[in-house]
Every structure is written in structure tokens, then in C-alpha cells.
Amino acid sequence: MTIRRVRALFLILAVVTSVNLCVLGVRWSPAELDLAQDPGTEETYQLLLTNDSDERVTLTIYVGDWQRDENGINDFGVPMNGARWEFTQAFSSGDLVELRYTVQLPDEGSVDVQGTFRSWSPQMIESIVGAEQISSSAIEQPDPYVSSLWTTITRSVESVDADGIASIVLTLRVGLDFEGLTIEETYAQGIQIISLDAAGGSFDTVNRSNADWITLSHPQVTLDPEESREIAMTVATPSDFSGSAWSIIYAESRVVATGDGSGTQILTLASVGMKVFVTAPGTEVMAGEVTYVREQTTTPLAVSAAFSNTGNVQLVVNSRLQIIDQTGEIVRDVRFSEYGRDYFRILPGSQRTITIADEADMPPLPIGIYQAIFSFDFGGDSDIAGVRAFRVK
Amino acid sequence: MLPNRLVQLMTWGLLLVSLLLFVGSVDVTAAQLGDVTITLETHRYRPNKDLTKFVYRVTSSASPNDQAWILKLGDCILPEFVNEATSPFTWTEEPFRGIRFVRTQKKQRFIVWLSGQWDRGVVSMALITGTAGNEEILIGEIDGPYCVGSSIALEITAGAGISFPPISGPGLFLADQETTLRVTSSSSGWALSHFLDLTIPTGAWAETVERIFVLTLSPFAALEGTADIQVAYTLNPNEEDFGGLPQGDYVIGITFVVSTD
Numbered sequence: 197m198t199i200r201r202v203r204a205l206f207l208i209l210a211v212v213t214s215v216n217l218c219v220l221g222v223r224w225s226p227a228e229l230d231l232a233q234d235p236g237t238e239e240t241y242q243l244l245l246t247n248d249s250d251e252r253v254t255l256t257i258y259v260g261d262w263q264r265d266e267n268g269i270n271d272f273g274v275p276m277n278g279a280r281w282e283f284t285q286a287f288s289s290g291d292l293v294e295l296r297y298t299v300q301l302p303d304e305g306s307v308d309v310q311g312t313f314r315s316w317s318p319q320m321i322e323s324i325v326g327a328e329q330i331s332s333s334a335i336e337q338p339d340p341y342v343s344s345l346w347t348t349i350t351r352s353v354e355s356v357d358a359d360g361i362a363s364i365v366l367t368l369r370v371g372l373d374f375e376g377l378t379i380e381e382t383y384a385q386g387i388q389i390i391s392l393d394a395a396g397g398s399f400d401t402v403n404r405s406n407a408d409w410i411t412l413s414h415p416q417v418t419l420d421p422e423e424s425r426e427i428a429m430t431v432a433t434p435s436d437f438s439g440s441a442w443s444i445i446y447a448e449s450r451v452v453a454t455g456d457g458s459g460t461q462i463l464t465l466a467s468v469g470m471k472v473f474v475t476a477p478g479t480e481v482m483a484g485e486v487t488y489v490r491e492q493t494t495t496p497l498a499v500s501a502a503f504s505n506t507g508n509v510q511l512v513v514n515s516r517l518q519i520i521d522q523t524g525e526i527v528r529d530v531r532f533s534e535y536g537r538d539y540f541r542i543l544p545g546s547q548r549t550i551t552i553a554d555e556a557d558m559p560p561l562p563i564g565i566y567q568a569i570f571s572f573d574f575g576g577d578s579d580i581a582g583v584r585a586f587r588v589k
Numbered sequence: 590m591l592p593n594r595l596v597q598l599m600t601w602g603l604l605l606v607s608l609l610l611f612v613g614s615v616d617v618t619a620a621q622l623g624d625v626t627i628t629l630e631t632h633r634y635r636p637n638k639d640l641t642k643f644v645y646r647v648t649s650s651a652s653p654n655d656q657a658w659i660l661k662l663g664d665c666i667l668p669e670f671v672n673e674a675t676s677p678f679t680w681t682e683e684p685f686r687g688i689r690f691v692r693t694q695k696k697q698r699f700i701v702w703l704s705g706q707w708d709r710g711v712v713s714m715a716l717i718t719g720t721a722g723n724e725e726i727l728i729g730e731i732d733g734p735y736c737v738g739s740s741i742a743l744e745i746t747a748g749a750g751i752s753f754p755p756i757s758g759p760g761l762f763l764a765d766q767e768t769t770l771r772v773t774s775s776s777s778g779w780a781l782s783h784f785l786d787l788t789i790p791t792g793a794w795a796e797t798v799e800r801i802f803v804l805t806l807s808p809f810a811a812l813e814g815t816a817d818i819q820v821a822y823t824l825n826p827n828e829e830d831f832g833g834l835p836q837g838d839y840v841i842g843i844t845f846v847v848s849t850d
Contacts, residue, residue, distance in 0.1 A: 223742035319796035469848035575637035
């Protein structure tokens with residue numbers, strides 16, 4: 197690095213001031229809502245929002261989508277009424293990549309969409325161009341490739357079938373080299389989005405979202421210290437839904453820094469999310485299957501299993517691993533546990549991977565052949581189990 | 590050395606205090622209203638159904654003659670939470686908001702199923718005897734579904750706004766203080782996450798800022814109750830990173846999000 201650059205950077209970041217911010221605190225009551233509501237009905241519920249801090253605070257209230265990943269970690273980054281693709285690989289100048297997905301058009305036959313994409317390194321953020329209203333009249337072929345220094349993504353409607361399912365193509369044309377890419381499509385209303393070809397990237401959407409059904413009485417409230425305010429949440433369910441749909445309502449503090457704001461600073465915000473599940477009574481299907489069981493290591497013993505929720509409601513699942521030796525003796529009998537609980541929750545259409553491993557002070561299994569039985573109790577008529585034989589050498 | 594008599598007195602005193610403390614915190618599993626005894630027999634959460642079950646036994650020596658028994662439910666228990674498997678009931682607002690059961694037998698069990706996980710605590714109950722226009726209302730207390738358990742909160746108790754020291758070249762730079770988060774939750778298994786919102790000068794690379802910025806959470810257990818979590822921040826630029834960091838003010842906005850799992 198040159199001395200000049202070091203000096204420049206020193207000047208950039210040398211002026212640092214303190215920033216005065218109040219203590220922030222937000223509380224939702226109840227913590228979560230599990231509502232039973234018939235299709236085609238409208239109900240209003242009261243939620244209680246409290247400012248736990250000792251300062252007046254303005255809270256922004258909004259609805260979002262969320263899901264859990266395969267490890268049970270909450271993912272709040274899925275765009276509401278939208279989809280997200282992520283790529284970790286490098287892209288080179290001249291690359292052409294096509295992604296395909298479908299959307300179920302609403303009864304009126306068209307729906308508006310907007311999209312953005314962001315490369316990770318170097319970073320650029322751009323809008324997706326092309327068709328912004330998806331309908332049968334928007335069908336056109338993607339533009340022929342033209343070499344350019346600009347990286348673009350173009351959206352085109354490939355077809356719309358008799359059932360109103362539109363096939364969409366996103367065409368990525370790479371100008372300059374970059375690494376890592378996130379693409380987001382956001383529709384004007386809740387809509388079913390299905391990936392046909394993610395071109396090697398990951399694809400995420402919440403097809404059982406109820407975010408679009410929810411109307412809140414206040415988009416923003418200002419609360420005095422320790423003040424509580426009732427927020428009315430109206431849920432209008434569609435006439436054709438079954439099982440459960442979900443979303444999250446955030447109450448997020450907005451604070452203003454009172455320092456002179458120069459230098460490199462961190463400003464924190466507090467946001468509390470209330471998850472909202474809406475279930476159509478009498479339509480619940482509780483079903484699950486064990487996708488696989490496999491031993492990760494035999495010494496020390498660690499066995500993984502994947503459980504899929506194939507029903508239409510969230511399942512609360514107890515799990516247990518038994519290891520049986522050749523004589524039929526149970527040599528391990530361990531129940532799954534995390535966060536002090538002996539169960540995990542899994543959303544419909546999701547898969548959860550869990551691993552149960554020996555404690556550090558457990559003696560290793562002797563040499564021999566064993567069976568691992570991973571059983572899951574999800575509230576169905578009977579437990580389901582996956583079995584795997586393995587050898588300890 | 591203390592005299593034996595004094596030791597005996599102190600021992601009895603301690604026992605008495607312990608007994609009083611115990612009585613003060615004991616669950617009200619049975620209560621008497623007139624000649625009617627109400628007993629909470631079972632309080633159990635069924636995780637795989639996500640339902641909480643309360644079973645009450647109501648007994649009397651005399652025939653009940655359609656006497657009504659009312660269990661108060663707090664405002665946090667929405668009508669939708671009362672599962673259809675609950676013993677036949679009607680909602681009532683008198684003498685308080687709750688569910689009303691009709692007694693038809695001297696010994697009878699009433700089962701309340703609620704969606705979700707509910708703690709038990711002391712709640713009001715009532716017994717209505719007599720005929721219409723000549724009713725007598727007896728009010729007492731029993732353990733039942735308790736409202737206090739359903740909330741989740743996040744506080745930033747320290748370090749809401751933080752500055753970095755001047756950065757003079759490659760290396761590791763610690764922020765001048767840490768952030769303290771306090772999560773208070775009625776149930777275990779809550780989730781804490783965060784996302785960044787950068788305000789950076791024109792020409793700066795957000796990817797570079799995201800890469801050199803490291804946020805570290807102190808270990809915590811997502812259990813019921815209150816947890817304090819320390820958040821430390823560092824900037825760790827190397828020589829090549831400076832190309833993406835032109836002159837200007839950099840603000841790293843961090844939104845911490847907490848919710849049930």
C-alpha cells in the first residue's frame with residue numbers, strides 16, 4: 197500500500213464522534229398467533245405492542261415472509277410475495293444464464309412484478325428490466341444476446357397456459373466478471389411461485405404465505421416509555437385455502453442519531469417479530485417422512501437424519517435415536533434436544549436435518565455391525581422411523 | 590456456642606418461615622365453593638399437537654341441577670385458542686370473561702384444550718347456583734391457563750450507537766464498545782438474527798464493507814426467561830480492501846430481529 201493511500205484512509209476514518217441514542221425496547225403480546233379461521237372470512241384480532249424502554253420511541257409495523265432452513269434456522273430474508281435466488285459461484289464476462297419459474301396468475305389475468313439483483317464482489321445493485329406486468333399479452337422471446345460491459349437481467353414471459361400459469365424467464369447477461377449473486381423478484385400480491393430451473397442456484401419462496409391477507413391498523417406508532425398500544429390486525433382469508441399459511445409482523449424501532457454522524461459508525465435497531473399462523477379448520481393434514489438416515493462418523497458416533505413435512509400444517513416433532521448391536525441390545529437411546537426443548541418445529545414443504553452425536557465422555561462403540569433407528573413422533577397416528585445399518589471398524 | 594433451647598427455637602422458626610413461604614407459592618390445585626370441590630387434575634403440554642390440556646374434576650355431595658361453573662380466561666386467550674375438543678362450553682362475560690360449563694352430575698370432569706403452550710397460574714373461577722332471577726354467584730380461585738406467559742421482547746440496553754477508532758492501515762480494529770441485547774421470552778427456542786443496511790459513500794463497495802466487518806455474539810441459550818447477549822464488532826481490512834473504501838462517512842445499520850422459533 198502506498199503512503200498516500202494510507203494517509204487518505206486515515207483522513208477518511210479519523211473523525212470519529214460518539215452518537216447518542218436511547219435504549220431501545222419492543223415487546224409483542226402474544227409472542228405468536230396461531231389462528232383457526234375459515235376460508236373466505238374476515239376477522240380482526242387485537243395485538244399488544246409495548247415500549248419497554250425509558251425513552252419515547254417510534255415503531256414501524258409491517259408484515260413480512262419467513263421460512264426455516266434445513267437446520268431449523270429462521271430465514272427472514274425472503275421477499276414478501278416474492279422469490280429469491282442465490283449463487284455463490286463466479287461469473288465471467290460473456291456468460292449467459294437463464295432461470296425459469298412459473299407463477300399462477302390471479303383471476304384478473306395479470307400481475308405486476310419488480311425485481312433486483314446484487315452481485316457480491318464487486319457489489320453492484322441493479323433492477324431487472326423487461327416485462328413488468330405478467331399476462332398473456334406480455335409474451336415475447338428474450339432479446340438476442342449483445343455483448344456489453346453492463347451486466348443485465350431481463351425478465352420475459354415465455355408462455356401462459358389455459359390454467360393461467362405463466363412461464364417466466366430471467367436472462368442474466370454478464371458484462372464484467374463478478375462473484376456471488378442474489379436475485380429477488382417481488383410481486384404486487386401473494387402469488388404461487390414455482391422454480392422450474394434455478395440454473396444451479398438456490399431458490400427460496402414462501403408459497404404458503406398469509407402476508408397478503410393481513411391489514412394492520414397502524415403502519416407506525418409512537419409510544420411513551422412503558423406505554424402499550426393495541427394494534428388491530430385484520431385477516432381476510434381467500435376462499436380456497438387449506439392447511440396453514442404464515443407470515444411475521446415486525447415492530448421495528450426507528451431512532452435518529454444525534455451526534456455529528458461522521459466517521460465509521462454502527463447504528464442498531466431493535467425489531468421484534470410476531471409470527472402469525474392461520475389454519476383452515478378441518479383441512480389439516482399431518483404427514484411426514486424420513487428422507488434419509490446416515491452415520492456421519494462412527495468414532496465418535498454421530499448420526500444424521502432428515503425429516504420432511506409432507507402435510508399442510510406446521511408439525512411439532514419429537515425425535516429419538518436408538519443404536520442396536522448384533523445381539524439386539526440397545527446400546528444407545530438418545531432423544532433429540534435443542535434450546536432446552538425435546539422437539540423441533542417444521543413448516544409444510546420443508547425438510548429438517550438433525551444430528552445426534554455421542555457426548556465427549558461417551559466410550560466409543562466396539563467394533564461390529566449396528567443398526568441406527570431414527571424415529572419421529574409428529575402427532576400422526578403412529579411414529580415413523582428411518583433405519584440404517586453401519587459398521588464400526 | 591448457642592444454647593440448645595435457642596438452636597431449637599431457631600430451627601422451628603426456620604421451619605415455620607419455610608412452611609409459610611411454601612404455602613405462599615403453592616399451586617391452587619383444589620378449591621371449595623360451597624359444597625362443590627374443584628380440582629385441577631392435569632396440566633400438560635402436548636408438543637406434537639401443540640396443545641395444552643387442563644383437566645378439572647368438579648364434585649359435590651348434592652345433585653348439581655344444571656349448576657354452571659365458569660373458568661376465567663385472560664384477554665391473551667383468544668376464542669380461537671380454545672380447541673374444539675374442549676368439553677361442551679359457552680363463552681360468557683359474567684361475572685368475568687371465561688368459559689362456562691354446565692354441571693349435570695355430582696362427579697364430573699371438564700377438559701380444556703388450548704392451542705399452543707400455556708403456563709399455569711392462579712385464575713378466577715365462579716359457581717352459579719339457584720334459578721334464573723334468583724342466582725347466587727360464588728367466586729374463588731384455582732390454577733388455570735395463565736396469560737403472563739405469552740410475550741417476546743428485545744431491548745438494546747447498551748451500545749445502540751457505536752464508533753470505530755481511526756483506521757490507519759491493514760489490521761484488526763475493535764469498536765469502542767459492545768452492544769448489549771436483552772431478550773425476554775415466555776418460551777424457549779426463540780430466534781435471534783440480524784441484517785445489515787449500509788450507508789456508504791459513492792464508489793464504495795458494500796461487499797468490501799460486509800467482508801471486513803465482523804459481528805460476534807457471546808454464547809447464549811435461547812431459553813425461557815431473560816438472556817443478555819453481548820455483541821462485539823471488528824473491522825479487519827487488508828491492503829487490497831482499501832480500493833473499495835473511498836473517502837466519506839460509513840454507517841453500518843444493524844437490525845436485530847427476535848421472534849419465536
